[in-house]
Amino acid sequence: MRIGLANIYSLRPGANWRESWEHLVWQVQFGDRHGFATFWLTEHHFTEYGATGSPSVVLANLAALTHRIRLGYGVALLPFHHPVRLAEEMLLIDQMSQGRLDIGVGRGHAPLETAVLCPDPERAVDLFDDAFALIELAFQGKPFVFEGKYWRFPEIQLYPLPFQQHPEIYMVMTSPRSIAFAAQHGAIPVMGNRPSEFLRDQLHQYEEAARAAGVPDDLLAHRLSRVSAARFVAIGDSRQEAYETALREVAHYRYAHQLYQRPVGDPAFHREIREVAPVTASEDELMAAVLWGTADDLVDQLRALDGVGIHQVSISLDSPVTPFEEGRRRLERFAREVMPALDRAPVA
Numbered sequence: 001m002r003i004g005l006a007n008i009y010s011l012r013p014g015a016n017w018r019e020s021w022e023h024l025v026w027q028v029q030f031g032d033r034h035g036f037a038t039f040w041l042t043e044h045h046f047t048e049y050g051a052t053g054s055p056s057v058v059l060a061n062l063a064a065l066t067h068r069i070r071l072g073y074g075v076a077l078l079p080f081h082h083p084v085r086l087a088e089e090m091l092l093i094d095q096m097s098q099g100r101l102d103i104g105v106g107r108g109h110a111p112l113e114t115a116v117l118c119p120d121p122e123r124a125v126d127l128f129d130d131a132f133a134l135i136e137l138a139f140q141g142k143p144f145v146f147e148g149k150y151w152r153f154p155e156i157q158l159y160p161l162p163f164q165q166h167p168e169i170y171m172v173m174t175s176p177r178s179i180a181f182a183a184q185h186g187a188i189p190v191m192g193n194r195p196s197e198f199l200r201d202q203l204h205q206y207e208e209a210a211r212a213a214g215v216p217d218d219l220l221a222h223r224l225s226r227v228s229a230a231r232f233v234a235i236g237d238s239r240q241e242a243y244e245t246a247l248r249e250v251a252h253y254r255y256a257h258q259l260y261q262r263p264v265g266d267p268a269f270h271r272e273i274r275e276v277a278p279v280t281a282s283e284d285e286l287m288a289a290v291l292w293g294t295a296d297d298l299v300d301q302l303r304a305l306d307g308v309g310i311h312q313v314s315i316s317l318d319s320p321v322t323p324f325e326e327g328r329r330r331l332e333r334f335a336r337e338v339m340p341a342l343d344r345a346p347v348a
Contacts (some may be wrong), residue, residue, distance in 0.1 A: 001306045001342055005031045005229045005331075006074055006314035008050035009058060013321055023324045027331065028062050031214030032069040034335045038102055038231070039066075039315050040074025045113045049256045049320060056089035063097035072102030074230065074314065075172055075190065078131035079124040080108055080117035083151060084158070086131065087138035090158055094139075099164035104190060105132060106172040115264045125177075128149040132169070132185065139167055170228055173202060183209035186219075191229040193289035194306045203227065203309045228312040229305065235317065235333055236294035246292040249319045258321075290314070295337035302342060 007027060012020050028039045041058055044050030052058055059071050071093070076086065094101040107128045108114060114121050130148035137144045143157040171187035173179050175179030182189055183206045191199050203224070210220050232249060234244030291301045305313060317334060 001036040001293055001302060002312040003223065003302075003339065003342065004040060004070075004312065004314040005036050006040045006042065006316045008042045008044060008078045008320070009052045010050050010320040011048040012324060015324065019324070023327070024058075025062070025065060026328065028066055028069065028071075030328075030335070032066040032329060035339065036069055036335075037312070038070040038072055038103065038314060040072040040104060042074055043077050044260075045080075045117065047108075047256070047260065049260065056086070058094055060089075060100075061091055063100065066097075067102075068100075070102050071097055071101045072170070073104045074102075075104035075170070076104040077108035077113070077117075078105050079119075079127035080113065081131065083127075083131035083134040084153065084156070087135050088158055090135065091138060091158060091162055094163045094167070095160045097163075099167075101164070101167060102170065103135065103167055104170040104172075105135075105187070106190075106262065107178075110260050111262065113265050123150055129181075132171075132187075136166075138162070138186075139165065141165070149288065167219045168223075168226060170226075173206065176205070179205050182206060183215070184213045186215070186223065188223050188226045191227065191310055193229075193231075195288045196304070199229075199310065200308050216290060224309065225311055227310050228314065229310045230316070231305075231316040232290045232319070233298065233315045233330075233334065234290060234315050235295060235298060235330055235338070236292075237294065239293045239297060242292040242294065242297070246290045249322065252321045254317045275298050295333075295341075298334075298338050302338075 006025060006026060009024050010020065011017060012023065025197040031039050039062065041052055041055045042050055043052055043055050055073050055076060062071055076232060078086070085188065090101060090103060107124055109214040113330045114124065115212070118124055118127065120127065126149035130151045134146055134151070138158045138163045143155050143159045156241045169187045170190050171178065171182045172192070173182055173189045174192060179202060189203065189206055191202065207220065207224065232246070232253070234242040234246035234249060236245060291298055293301070302313060
């Protein structure tokens with residue numbers, strides 16, 4: 001199993017933006033030194049919950065500050081970007097990092113983001129499809145003419161040329177349409193926070209769609225070996241301590257997500273998300289979205305995900321309401337107590 005880190009650049013309690021940035025840098029450099037496979041950055045707009053409106057800028061900086069860890073969009077919201085500009089940025093980061101770029105893509109779902117950033121919200125699916133195809137063409141390193149569903153370009157050549165040929169593209173799978181698209185276009189699934197049975201069923205649908213599209217068995221096996229998911233992790237001296245941490249931290253994420261989904265113009269939308277709403281959840285409900293418990297519990301839960309077919313997990317051990325020092329202690333503890341017990345593939 002490959003273990004990576006997932007994070008967002010967000011304002012932290014009692015801190016300023018510079019301190020929050022320094023914490024992000026500390027995390028990725030820690031991961032670089034301690035054998036974490038990847039560091040993926042989430043794209044968000046118009047909220048302190050995640051001020052990574054330009055992941056390319058952040059990833060380019062992190063490429064200069066690291067040596068081994070792979071750096072990724074987790075994920076780039078394709079309909080919100082001009083596809084040529086985004087592809088050029090990805091090519092630059094691919095060169096800067098000497099081929100350590102992971103490309104994760106999604107369509108986006110927040111109403112305000114879509115209203116402000118999407119040039120044609122009614123055609124977001126077409127915009128996504130075009131951008132996906134154009135990124136693939138860009139990484140072939142050859143001139144091309146593009147005739148998409150929305151975008152059309154005369155013959156162009158994008159520079160710099162790619163460091164890695166035909167990089168793997170990861171795609172969030174949330175619907176039958178996205179499962180079919182990912183399977184037919186060779187994208188590696190990024191799985192959501194769902195019970196194991198649901199995830200297993202989605203992966204079965206992906207596999208069946210890929211076989212129907214004529215994907216060779218060896219290539220399909222490779223793609224399935226890279227299936228990824230992101231999970232919040234709560235580690236404690238006891239299951240009860242970790243459970244309480246998980247409830248408290250997940251409360252923030254759920255509250256932030258609720259505000260993030262407000263309709264355009266709703267006065268309840270907050271740019272500043274600092275409240276923590278109370279959350280109650282059974283252990284089974286919590287397990288679908290969070291890994292929590294002692295170090296031994298976490299090893300068992302990660303191996304269980306591996307058994308479902310998720311072989312790459314991007315973890316986050318702190319939320320935007322976690323003090324810096326506590327977040328660092330958690331990550332150090334995970335690296336010390338959990339990582340050695342896992343059979344980790346070498347960093348590619």
